Amino acid sequence: MKKLDDYMPFILKLENIVRIENNRILIGDRRAYPASKEFVECSSVEEAAAAIESMVTQGGGPLWVALHAVKFLAVQADARKTEKIPEIFISAKKRLQQTRPTNTTMARKLEELTNLIITEINNGNKISLEKIVGDYIDEQRSSYEKSAFAMAETGAALINNGDGILTMCFAETTFILTIALALEQGKNIKIFSPETRPYLQGARLTAPSLMEIGADVTLITDGMGAYVMSEGKIQKYMTAVDIITADGWAANKIGTFQNAISANYHGIPYFPLAIDPDLSRKGRSSIVIEERNPEEVKYIKGILITREDMKAYYPAFDIIPPHLIAGVITPKGLLSPYGIEKAYSEDK
Amino acid sequence: MKKLDDYMPFILKLENIVRIENNRILIGDRRAYPASKEFVECSSVEEAAAAIESMVTQGGGPLWVALHAVKFLAVQADARKTEKIPEIFISAKKRLQQTRPTNTTMARKLEELTNLIITEINNGNKISLEKIVGDYIDEQRSSYEKSAFAMAETGAALINNGDGILTMCFAETTFILTIALALEQGKNIKIFSPETRPYLQGARLTAPSLMEIGADVTLITDGMGAYVMSEGKIQKYMTAVDIITADGWAANKIGTFQNAISANYHGIPYFPLAIDPDLSRKGRSSIVIEERNPEEVKYIKGILITREDMKAYYPAFDIIPPHLIAGVITPKGLLSPYGIEKAYSEDK
Numbered sequence: 001m002k003k004l005d006d007y008m009p010f011i012l013k014l015e016n017i018v019r020i021e022n023n024r025i026l027i028g029d030r031r032a033y034p035a036s037k038e039f040v041e042c043s044s045v046e047e048a049a050a051a052i053e054s055m056v057t058q059g060g061g062p063l064w065v066a067l068h069a070v071k072f073l074a075v076q077a078d079a080r081k082t083e084k085i086p087e088i089f090i091s092a093k094k095r096l097q098q099t100r101p102t103n104t105t106m107a108r109k110l111e112e113l114t115n116l117i118i119t120e121i122n123n124g125n126k127i128s129l130e131k132i133v134g135d136y137i138d139e140q141r142s143s144y145e146k147s148a149f150a151m152a153e154t155g156a157a158l159i160n161n162g163d164g165i166l167t168m169c170f171a172e173t174t175f176i177l178t179i180a181l182a183l184e185q186g187k188n189i190k191i192f193s194p195e196t197r198p199y200l201q202g203a204r205l206t207a208p209s210l211m212e213i214g215a216d217v218t219l220i221t222d223g224m225g226a227y228v229m230s231e232g233k234i235q236k237y238m239t240a241v242d243i244i245t246a247d248g249w250a251a252n253k254i255g256t257f258q259n260a261i262s263a264n265y266h267g268i269p270y271f272p273l274a275i276d277p278d279l280s281r282k283g284r285s286s287i288v289i290e291e292r293n294p295e296e297v298k299y300i301k302g303i304l305i306t307r308e309d310m311k312a313y314y315p316a317f318d319i320i321p322p323h324l325i326a327g328v329i330t331p332k333g334l335l336s337p338y339g340i341e342k343a344y345s346e347d348k
Numbered sequence: 349m350k351k352l353d354d355y356m357p358f359i360l361k362l363e364n365i366v367r368i369e370n371n372r373i374l375i376g377d378r379r380a381y382p383a384s385k386e387f388v389e390c391s392s393v394e395e396a397a398a399a400i401e402s403m404v405t406q407g408g409g410p411l412w413v414a415l416h417a418v419k420f421l422a423v424q425a426d427a428r429k430t431e432k433i434p435e436i437f438i439s440a441k442k443r444l445q446q447t448r449p450t451n452t453t454m455a456r457k458l459e460e461l462t463n464l465i466i467t468e469i470n471n472g473n474k475i476s477l478e479k480i481v482g483d484y485i486d487e488q489r490s491s492y493e494k495s496a497f498a499m500a501e502t503g504a505a506l507i508n509n510g511d512g513i514l515t516m517c518f519a520e521t522t523f524i525l526t527i528a529l530a531l532e533q534g535k536n537i538k539i540f541s542p543e544t545r546p547y548l549q550g551a552r553l554t555a556p557s558l559m560e561i562g563a564d565v566t567l568i569t570d571g572m573g574a575y576v577m578s579e580g581k582i583q584k585y586m587t588a589v590d591i592i593t594a595d596g597w598a599a600n601k602i603g604t605f606q607n608a609i610s611a612n613y614h615g616i617p618y619f620p621l622a623i624d625p626d627l628s629r630k631g632r633s634s635i636v637i638e639e640r641n642p643e644e645v646k647y648i649k650g651i652l653i654t655r656e657d658m659k660a661y662y663p664a665f666d667i668i669p670p671h672l673i674a675g676v677i678t679p680k681g682l683l684s685p686y687g688i689e690k691a692y693s694e695d696k
Contacts, residue, residue: 255571
């Protein structure tokens, strides 16, 4: 049976997101892609944290990089027994959590892993810390793979032969896998990928990734979504989400909201992919939108596109209300945005 | 009393759109703005036509450049009496009309002017052709100024103190004058200008022009319109239109439609500025959307932003249905999009 990475394009295979090699943490550099396939080499947790902060990796990448940075530290600690003290792991955890304050999944997993390590140290450390961390990563990966396949099967089933699909930003593994499974099912589909200014994730990551897995993808600008809908070229709108609240409010890259409004206007269903609903949040006001440096709007790949003294504004994310969402694709199947809390609380 | 050009920023003053100086046609180079204020020098109608084609000027620019190119030819013809034959003006007219096949206003004015010249030549040419053309341009400019002030007064009256205004692409003279008059009326307003990919007219022309006239303008990307609306920052949406049909369908730069849908969703009125409704057109199907070279989507200022072999799509304009239009700002005042034909046919 094919595994997740067998379906993935270059930048989404785990070994190209992050791996430990020759006593270095190698992080796939998404800033250089698709022009070149480069890795940033780090020889400390601090260097890995700085790489995450400078956007070497993004989206789902930081979680795997952070876990591997802890593994790197565990290998070092195993080699120099005297330094195997909890404080080192606690400060590494804090430093890594700091890199993406809004990534609550990464924060939670780092907490969990650090607790496992400290418990092992306090219990006399009978097995190597490398194994503790390695097993934890394997377990996380295996559970992630299971969730991704469950979601992609739900997503692929929603896609009909002949469909046109609009996406936004870089929906990563679960969206790419959805498309890969739909193609495997012999469905003829066309995908439209907006470039996603200012950071161009659509042009640099989404469209090349889809092309690499053999999908028919067309690059458009962020202003063209409604136009391609009006031409009848779009039947489904699918994106990832950074957050989905217990009551179905979604946050995703800026530009997602206007396409959701346009999809609704044209009678096109919007299906966000949410691997990990955040039950601790409820309502629009529970989502705080990060404002990034407005200078980024004024430059494209280092080139000034307006007056140097121009005022600009860069809200990084959009908030989409539940009434614009037709269904949320989760590891538990397709849920109504109004039914998330119930579906997840039944687990407990 | 202040004239139109007293209100205009550098690139929209007539002498910086086009002028004849030292036996050359000088065309303001909008491609270089705002980085520098340059002029392209032309010494023939062919060179001026090629300059229009290579986007040295755009929007309202080509009309004035074309009329001045005919004036340039008239001056030459006056100097060399033997060559004063109709064929030269007919072929110049055809060449200039060719530069913008969808600019029906320019085509009509060139037709009108050429007929005046030919009539004068056929009647024995008692007055200089330079004067014929010069008078025609003055007359056009004066009627244009009158229309622009009428529209801007209507537009400024729609703006309330404290309003936030979203625009799209470069709405040029009539929009800039609307804002200038609103500012003169002491209204405190904030304008948001999307960058307008792929050609960046918003970043390069709109935002710098507004800044130059002292307006409070903020540059955003094309994906941010709905977000700033949801924040309550926008009370009016105003753009130019390339075409408005007799029954209220509008065509304007790609990206205009999705903002119109988002404005409607948020209860924000959309007021397009239309100096010259096209009564010969009716309905959506009467508007043919130009598809430009998709390579332009893949490059920003000459820099590749995706894979070189990526497929892209570049519909240059959007079509906006009348039910998304709150009122059309015309030289005849604010018209319902459903009342254009009647308002204009009453003239005849």
